[in-house]
Amino acid sequence: MPEQAPVIDTRGLVKWYGANPALRGIDLCVAAGEILVLFGPNGSGKTTLLKILSGRVRPTGGTARVAGRDVGADGNGTRGLIGTLGHGHQLYEALSARENLTFAATMLGVDRPRERISTALVRTGLEAVAEARVRTFSSGMKRRLALAKLMLREPKVILLDEPYAGLDVEATKVLEEYLFASKAAGAAAVLATHNLTKGFAVADRLAILGRGRLVFESRRDETSVEALRDLFALHGEAQETA
Amino acid sequence: MTLVRRALAIARKDLLAEWRDRESFTAMVFFAFLILFLYSFAFGGDQALIRAASSGLLWLALIFTSVLGLARSVQWELENECLDGLLLYPAQREAIYLGKLLGNLAVILLVELVIFPLFAVLYNVDLWSQLPKLLLIALPGTVGLAAVGTLLSSMTAGLRAREAMLPFLLFPLTIPLILAVVRGTEVVLRGEPFDLAVPWLKLMGAFDVVFVTASLLTFEYLVEE
Numbered sequence: 413m414p415e416q417a418p419v420i421d422t423r424g425l426v427k428w429y430g431a432n433p434a435l436r437g438i439d440l441c442v443a444a445g446e447i448l449v450l451f452g453p454n455g456s457g458k459t460t461l462l463k464i465l466s467g468r469v470r471p472t473g474g475t476a477r478v479a480g481r482d483v484g485a486d487g488n489g490t491r492g493l494i495g496t497l498g499h500g501h502q503l504y505e506a507l508s509a510r511e512n513l514t515f516a517a518t519m520l521g522v523d524r525p526r527e528r529i530s531t532a533l534v535r536t537g538l539e540a541v542a543e544a545r546v547r548t549f550s551s552g553m554k555r556r557l558a559l560a561k562l563m564l565r566e567p568k569v570i571l572l573d574e575p576y577a578g579l580d581v582e583a584t585k586v587l588e589e590y591l592f593a594s595k596a597a598g599a600a601a602v603l604a605t606h607n608l609t610k611g612f613a614v615a616d617r618l619a620i621l622g623r624g625r626l627v628f629e630s631r632r633d634e635t636s637v638e639a640l641r642d643l644f645a646l647h648g649e650a651q652e653t654a
Numbered sequence: 655m656t657l658v659r660r661a662l663a664i665a666r667k668d669l670l671a672e673w674r675d676r677e678s679f680t681a682m683v684f685f686a687f688l689i690l691f692l693y694s695f696a697f698g699g700d701q702a703l704i705r706a707a708s709s710g711l712l713w714l715a716l717i718f719t720s721v722l723g724l725a726r727s728v729q730w731e732l733e734n735e736c737l738d739g740l741l742l743y744p745a746q747r748e749a750i751y752l753g754k755l756l757g758n759l760a761v762i763l764l765v766e767l768v769i770f771p772l773f774a775v776l777y778n779v780d781l782w783s784q785l786p787k788l789l790l791i792a793l794p795g796t797v798g799l800a801a802v803g804t805l806l807s808s809m810t811a812g813l814r815a816r817e818a819m820l821p822f823l824l825f826p827l828t829i830p831l832i833l834a835v836v837r838g839t840e841v842v843l844r845g846e847p848f849d850l851a852v853p854w855l856k857l858m859g860a861f862d863v864v865f866v867t868a869s870l871l872t873f874e875y876l877v878e879e
Contacts, residue, residue, distance in 0.1 A: 466742055470878060492744035500735025502742075506671035518663040519743035521656065545674070 417480075419444050419569055419600035420465060424474035427460050427624075434460040436624040437474065442600040442617075444568075447591065449611040450604040451644055452621035458604035459499070461621070462571045465602065467491050478569055492521075495567035497575050501558040505547040509538050509557050512546060516561045525564075532560035535586055556583050563590055570594055570601040576610050588614060608644065612637045620644060657749045664740075664753025669760055671730060678726040682719045682765045687772055689715040694776050701778070708777045709839035713832060715773075716766060717799065721821050723761050724803040727754060728811045737811060737877075747874035751804065755866075759800040766792055779843060787842045791851060794858035795835030798865060802827050805869040809876045834858045 418441035425438040435457045442448045450458050463469040464476050467487040476483040478490045503512050510529060517525035533539045536556040546554060555578040562570075575587055591601060591614060605611040612618065618635060620628040620643055628643050672678055693711045697704045731737035740750055770788065774781035781788065806823045810816040838854035841847075 468738060468742055488744055488746060491742060494742075496742055498735060498738065500738065502735050502739030504667065504671055504730070504736060505733065506674040506730075507667065511667075511670065515663055515667050516743075519660055519740075519745055521744065 417444075418442060419479055420448075420602065421477045422461075422465070422474065425461070425464060425471050425476055426473035427457075427464060427469065428472045433624050435464075435471070438621075438624075438626055440619070440626065442602060444598045444600055445595050446616045447595055447601045447603060447614055448617045448619060449615035450602060450619050450621055451606070451608065451611060451640065452604075453644070455623075456621040457624040458621055459573055462496070462498075462573050462602065462604055465569070466494055466496050466571050493568040494571060495562050495565065495569070496571045496573075497558055497562050498573045499577075501554045502561075503546045503554055503557055506545060508543050508545050509533065509549075509560075510542045512557060513561060513564065517564055520565055522564050528564050532563045535563060535590075536560040537582065537586075551578050552580055552583070555579050556586075559583060559587055559590070566594060566597055566599065568599055570599055570603075572601065572603040572605075574605055575603060576605060576607050584610070608637055608640050612640065657746050657752070660743075660745045660749040661752035661756060664750060665756035665760065668727060668730070668754070668757030672757075672761055678723040678761055679764060681726075682723050682761070683768050685722055686715045686719040686765060686769045689718060690769070690773055690776050704777055705779070705843075708773075708779060709843055710836045711777075712769075712773050712839065713795070713836050716762070716769065717825070717828065717832065718821075719765060719769075720758075720762050720799055720803060721824065723765070724758055724800075724807040724824075725817055725820055727758055727761075727804075728807045728816070732811060741877060747877065748870045750877075751808070751869055751873040754808065755800055755804045755869075758804050759797060762796050762800055763793075766796065781843075784842045784845070787848055787851075788839065791835060791838035791842055791855065791858075794855060794862055795831060795838070798831040798835075798858055798862045799828060801862060801865045801869055802831075805865070805873060805876070808873065811877075831858060831861050834861070 420440065420442040422438050422440045425435050427435040438461060452458050460469065464471050465478060465483060467483045467490050470484055479493050481490045483490045507515070510533070513529045513532060514525065517529060522528050533542050536559055538553065538556055538560060541553070546557065549557065570591065576584060579587060595601065603611060603614065612632065615632045618630055618632060618640065619626055690711065694704065697707065731740060770781060773779065803824055807820055810819040810823070813819055834854040834857040838851040841851040
């Protein structure tokens with residue numbers, strides 16, 4: 413495991429939605445240059461955890477720090493360090509691919525936006541349809557464009573929620589290349605997925621969330637996909653029968 | 655400068671999307687025209703009564719209509735989780751509010767530019783000679799309406815009953831504004847000295863300052879989960 417101070421550091425993180433607990437005390441550290449992959453059944457708290465880390469949702473209790481900054485207290489500062497890829501593609505359908513990326517580049521304060529946008533379009537294979545409206549895109553193309561938006565800069569922290577959903581083999585390769593390049597540049601990444609094989613392949617460390625608690629955590633070389641599958645099934649079942 | 659650049663980017667994005675689809679604009683113009691048309695029938699042939707009530711009818715039509723545009727502006731952000739994406743940018747929340755406000759303001763002003771001539775024709779009002787003065791009254795009235803509407807539409811975005819909640823909250827809050835803009839318009843349409851409209855202009859100015867400031871201060875807390 414890398415020796416650097418954690419870039420992501422959560423202590424006793426708790427989140428309630430009304431009377432329903434989503435997170436019940438999460439302690440988690442992710443170092444620079446490390447990829448943590450989160451597994452867990454639906455409703456286990458993966459998305460909530462990522463939303464708190466991104467500053468989108470305030471925790472009910474505990475602390476979440478990103479690059480030493482308290483996410484709750486300095487949301488704007490931490491958002492500048494984070495790149496996200498979520499469930500929804502977060503694209504405006506009436507605008508073209510290039511217009512969506514231009515808007516994102518302005519909002520992100522990207523240097524040399526035209527060059528970055530062109531590079532991202534080429535890398536995601538969308539250059540030929542750059543001027544077409546997103547409304548005309550297939551869902552796979554929309555996922556690629558969302559990936560292109562993530563690739564507009566090199567954030568210190570990358571948060572990916574089900575990034576493989578809707579991505580074909582080629583786009584998955586582009587995503588993983590970006591992830592490994594960011595890792596090599598010292599970024600910390602948290603990736604939440606149901607895809608055990610793909611998640612295992614990119615992870616430095618793995619964790620399973622179950623009913624808002626961290627129920628398993630391990631370095632990748634200390635476990636296997638089969639062991640994870642057994643654990644995942646156990647906690648998925650526990651969730652369904654709870 | 656960053657705040658202004660980001661606010662302008664949001665407004666430009668909204669207007670570009672509106673220009674491409676023309677969904678809000680077309681619906682708003684048609685709806686406002688329909689309201690004015692039906693009002694003109696409701697008063698029968700009583701020209702004196704129509705003239706006396708015309709400024710109130712004009713602004714009621716525009717306020718009802720603006721709800722359509724405000725709701726649509728938020729609907730765009732809810733599709734594909736764009737609102738989440740917007741809130742994840744490292745942009746000050748004030749920039750997001752100002753950007754949405756500018757976009758909404760531009761659309762409502764454009765609707766007014768189409769509706770004013772239609773109103774003049776339907777209600778037989780001599781608008782052309784008074785148009786600069788009318789615009790002077792309409793501008794602060796529209797700014798106030800867009801300011802409150804932008805805040806409330808963002809606030810109710812996460813509610814299932816947002817279409818019902820927006821007018822439910824918007825109409826009572828804008829009563830002072832409606833009063834001022836209707837009275838100011840009355841002064842202009844009757845050809846009375848413009849000095850009589852100045853107190854109403856001041857009231858609208860104060861309303862705009864208070865609500866834009868309050869919105870800038872509270873927007874962050876209202877859109878956070």
